[in-house]
Amino acid sequence: MEETTASKTAPAPAEESPKPEKDSKPEETPNPEKDSRHSGRKLPPLVIKGVRGVCFFVLLGLMLFGLNHVYLPKNNTKENGMRNASAFSFYAEPANTIDTMIIGNSDAYSAFSPMEMWNAYGMTSYVSGQGHLIVPESYTVLEQVLQNQTPKVLVVETDTIFSKYTKQELEHKTAEVLLYRAYPLLQNHDRWKNMDIAEVFQLPDYHYRTYAKGQYMSCKVDPYKGDPKKKNKVIQNPEMDWPVKFYLNRIKEVCDEKGIKLILVRVPCLKTRSVDNQALIRRYADEIGVEFLDLDYENSPVNINWKTDTRDKGTHLNCYGAKKVSLYLGQYLMDHYGIVSRKDDASVASAWNKDYERYQEELEKQAKAEEQARVLANIGK
Amino acid sequence: METILEILAEVKPGLDLSSETELVDSGILDSMAIIQLVARLSDEFDVEITPVDLVPENFNSVQAIEAMIRRLED
């Protein structure tokens, strides 16, 4: 962006100005040394100025390109400087193997378990969640997903629609997201602090697969002690802010272009539960002709137990809650969105079965650790 | 001339300023000193020195001060 605005505006004066300059040359005192050089080559100053300007911007462009490459993460791991690495390991999945793509914030990576969906229904999915993600960012994530995946269904998790940011902050954040997307150096530049020099000379190759497929696995139980029925956030914004609306519309357009079915889903989350907000999203979903699947209300079919299914007092679900949500959503997508099992698909099954084994091991390990902690705590009492 | 030097010595004791030509620009006379100087000068010569006259050029040397006072006396 910088490059284009600069090149549009800066050379303009150089080309435009000599016209009035010509008739008043004597009173101006141009650099004599420069002039002598020009006369030797017998090129009009206008051309020299133009060529010089172009040269400068070419050099600037090369430098910007080079710097960007130097600090670009060369693999999709945290050690390689990938931000929110677990949200981006879809890069390492073989092309067109992810049928269901889920994009959202921390609610999403806590509440969806692609491995449970694989095990129960044989469906392939990936959840790309980042804390405090905003809808414009959901859009840029989708763009990246589409580079080598064409999912059948896109699940947009709706807790991102009403963020903690004010409208102004949101506009600001949106600009930032777009800048980072256009020129990644802006978010990678501080890697000079702890980067492996060898990376400078490598080309990016995102090949680090994760078995959890973006889920944040936590079996910690930290119950919500109040009465869930009374949880209802009073509405703050009577309307969606324009960047949110704009990018939701963009997501819908892109999905239509690519033949991806879009569904908005709200997962259980007591902290931001709001009848008003959810009604607003429903109205919006009707407007653009998309389904809004709201799973966040008392007695919803997901049947979340706020004593056992949350890891932080009702804000995020733990692995038990995630299993409930995933099983429900998986069945729903199979029934209504034409998602089919890939268990018989040899290209996928063996790898995903292995992933599931590791997922199981991790679950058992965590459950054991939790159990131990509980025993210790009881002894303490 | 003599009187001006005396007054200068009151404000900035211990310095020989008779041949100095950058009293203000070199920082010897700051605005505090200038005001003290002006108070004494206007008393001594019965002239009205106004803020407009308080520019470095009028205070950089004893000669400049003298010239300013001549001008104001007219």
Added chain:
Amino acid sequence: MTYDSYLFFAAYALIVLGIYLLFPLKYRWTVLLGAGALFCGFLNGPVALWVLACAGFAYVSARHLTTLQDRFAKEKKDLSKDERKALKARYTRRKKWTAAGGIVGALSILLVLKYCNFFIGQINPLLSLFGVTEGIPFLSLALPMGISYYTLQAIGYIIDTYRGVCRAEKNFFKLLLFVSFFPQMTEGPIARYGQLAPQLTEGHRYSNENFTGGVTLILWGFFKKIVISDRASFMASEVFDNSASYGTFALITAAVLYTVQLYTDFSGCIDIMSGTARMFGIRLPENFRQPFFSHSVGEFWRRWHISLGTWFKDYVFYSVSLSAPFMKLSKAASAKLNKFLAALLPSSCALLIVWLGTGLWHGADMKYVVYGLYYFLIMFLGSLVDPLGAKAAQKWGFDRKKGVFGALAVARTILLVIIGMIMFRAGSLEEFANYLWGIVSRVNYGELTGGVLLCLGTDTPDFIVIGAGAVMMLIVGIMKERGTDVLQTVAKGPIYIKWSVMLGLIAVILVFGAYGPNYGPVDNIYAQF
């Protein structure tokens, strides 16, 4: 403004420059006026309209002042000396009222918008003494950005017209441009009419030297702000916000870092703005002249925020100390006290007023009043002691500005300034006192060896960058002290040097700037005033 607003500002300035150059010379000033209006409106919304009121007061009162002046010049022609004197007295009185009207008008906007809650806060306790318990409710008024700067500029213009230094501008819009030139809208500098207005309205051709000079200065400003200031701010905030949990050495480090932060923030912004103006061929007044090389606090304030200091000197200090009551005071004093003290008394009173004003200009808070008093006391005591120092220097034959004594004087100045900075940064006077007490009482040598200093809010590499940046600034500063302006030399130099400096600065800013997801945005300090 934060770093990304600066990016937008730079893009905006380039676009404005493009449009500026497309206009015929004679009308180029209108582009600047429009750019100012747009910028102002964008920053402030409807409250931007106050600038119109401010310019209005300045316009009307200055026009009338010039009319009075001309009428006086015409009427006095064939009069005798005594009659002339009487006429002059009459006109001076009228001029005084006219100027006062304009000044009060412009100033009252600033006072109401910026200080009403401060005054209400001071008055309410008094009211409760008289049994009024309700008190005056606090108002929530939006303060337009830059009002503290353009109001002073407008007042300076009125006083200059009153003094006959300049003649009133006939075209209101040209005056409006002087008050609302967009690079000065956020942090000044406060310019003089005679010096700035002609440059704004005359229309400049494009010049390569101005353009590259401007761009280099802008990049240098970005370097100061984004690489050094924003980075120092994280460390300083960490300690200042949790000062109770840090010991002597961390507190001292943070105070030094805050001083670095404030200097690079403010002077960096001024560089960006001066660079922008220079692209248009306009020179804004100098605001900083290597202040940390000063031998005294007085000298420091003649090199730090110069445009504010000279404004107060020319329009407040000189006006007050040369006014009739002060002259009387000085005469009365010289009859009773010794000559030295008699001369000192009136100027000190004027100095006190100046420092109270300067303090309050920074913000509507008791803290700033004390901040002003602090500097007043230092300078007052300084001028009491100064003659002794001069005598000692003469007696023992040393030069107070050179060698060890010079270095000691510089160190003393920096120390006093840093104490002032702590007060400036502290949330309240109480916090300031606690901070100082912490420095004195919590000596913990573990901080020196345990690595606490290296991880104040950020990490070791950040410290190295600040150190390297500071050294770079020091070198540039020393060269400037010795008469070489590095940046301008570069801008005039051969193309390969010019380009490598510009590209190098861009690279350094992009890579080492304290921006992006790992650093939050940092607001400018001086834009709040």
